Amino acid sequence: MGDFRDNFRKVVPYVPGEQPKKKVIKLNTNENPYPPSNKVNEIIKSFDNNKNKLYPDPDCTILRDSIAKRYGFDEKNVFVGVGSDDVLSVAFLSFFNSDKEVLFPDITYSFYSVWADLYNIKYRQVKVNDDFTINKEDYYSDNGGIVIANPNAPTAICEPLEFIEDILKNNTDSVVIVDEAYIDFGGVSAVELIRKYENLLVVQTFSKSRSLAGMRIGFAIGNEELIKEMNDVKFSINSYTLNQVSLVSGVACIEDEEYFNETVEKIVNTRERTKEELKNLGFTFTDSKTNFIFATHKDLFAKFIFEELKKKDIFVRYFSLPRIDNYLRITIGTDEEMDELIASLKEIIK
Numbered sequence: 001m002g003d004f005r006d007n008f009r010k011v012v013p014y015v016p017g018e019q020p021k022k023k024v025i026k027l028n029t030n031e032n033p034y035p036p037s038n039k040v041n042e043i044i045k046s047f048d049n050n051k052n053k054l055y056p057d058p059d060c061t062i063l064r065d066s067i068a069k070r071y072g073f074d075e076k077n078v079f080v081g082v083g084s085d086d087v088l089s090v091a092f093l094s095f096f097n098s099d100k101e102v103l104f105p106d107i108t109y110s111f112y113s114v115w116a117d118l119y120n121i122k123y124r125q126v127k128v129n130d131d132f133t134i135n136k137e138d139y140y141s142d143n144g145g146i147v148i149a150n151p152n153a154p155t156a157i158c159e160p161l162e163f164i165e166d167i168l169k170n171n172t173d174s175v176v177i178v179d180e181a182y183i184d185f186g187g188v189s190a191v192e193l194i195r196k197y198e199n200l201l202v203v204q205t206f207s208k209s210r211s212l213a214g215m216r217i218g219f220a221i222g223n224e225e226l227i228k229e230m231n232d233v234k235f236s237i238n239s240y241t242l243n244q245v246s247l248v249s250g251v252a253c254i255e256d257e258e259y260f261n262e263t264v265e266k267i268v269n270t271r272e273r274t275k276e277e278l279k280n281l282g283f284t285f286t287d288s289k290t291n292f293i294f295a296t297h298k299d300l301f302a303k304f305i306f307e308e309l310k311k312k313d314i315f316v317r318y319f320s321l322p323r324i325d326n327y328l329r330i331t332i333g334t335d336e337e338m339d340e341l342i343a344s345l346k347e348i349i350k
């Protein structure tokens with residue numbers, strides 16, 4: 001006789017950063033400290049709730065149209081999902097179905113290995129250098145797919161477009177996913193390369209640069225064939241992914257390019273100022289092109305600083321993982337929040 005427990009899938013899940021119940025200075029999940037665009041507020045206020053009695057458009061047409069126009073593509077080149085986590089998960093399931101290993105860096109977004117395990121995808125985590133940079137040559141070998149977060153997380157390092165193109169030139173036989181969750185904070189997007197490389201899928205999100213983490217909107221841009229494949233998989237799991245309010249909010253958000261540019265610029269300025277302050281306190285860090293800084297201190301252990309900050313109601317992210325367990329990932333908040341962080345760090349360090 002068996003036990004029903006023997007048939008459990010027993011996955012090891014991804015652990016998201018803490019969402020505290022009380023009010024804290026929250027620099028632990030790379031959210032945007034600024035509110036969503038006013039255009040999003042207006043559309044939500046005027047939303048006719050009666051529409052919610054109907055299912056939303058399963059094709060998410062208005063939002064795909066809007067994203068396609070913003071990035072200069074056709075709606076057939078755009079897939080949308082419930083956050084880029086959903087988009088990436090569908091992409092893994094759609095494209096990684098080979099006997100060969102899927103390759104991604106050993107230090108990167110830790111959800112990749114979780115999806116690969118869940119879907120029984122063979123994979124190899126390729127070691128990054130001691131300075132956390134990625135060797136593009138490591139991705140020239142025969143593979144079942146490639147996933148590169150650019151900028152990478154949690155390292156915050158952004159590679160130039162030539163780097164991504166070089167990986168594409170050397171990989172025409174498998175799908176290359178470039179996860180650009182943080183690209184708007186200073187990187188150059190690989191979307192234009194989609195016109196040249198039919199195996200490239202670029203994934204982005206509304207959660208960071210567009211202040212809509214709570215709305216859960218992510219998207220992918222790629223060759224029409226890739227998008228069709230992803231839709232086939234999506235329609236085999238759940239046809240109605242984005243709800244009515246998210247669809248119209250996403251469109252309103254895309255329409256406010258001015259606010260998007262303004263908030264991104266503020267975060268970049270705050271980031272650069274915070275780098276100077278952290279340097280003066282004895283921290284070193286990679287040259288972040290994201291909305292977070294990945295820092296280590298010359299004398300104090302990262303875990304100690306993390307715990308001391310938490311006592312002061314300042315939450316940053318600490319990963320108890322090989323090679324990065326003496327680093328903190330600090331999200332860029334408002335100037336006032338970063339001032340409080342710096343003041344608290346001064347107290348902890350003295």
Ligand code: PMP
Pocket residue numbers: 082083084085086109149152153179181204205206207213217218
């Ligand atoms: N990719 C990377 C590299 C991330 O850091 C995150 C945020 N945790 C995501 C994707 C997913 O973000 P979301 O699902 O909110 O779009």
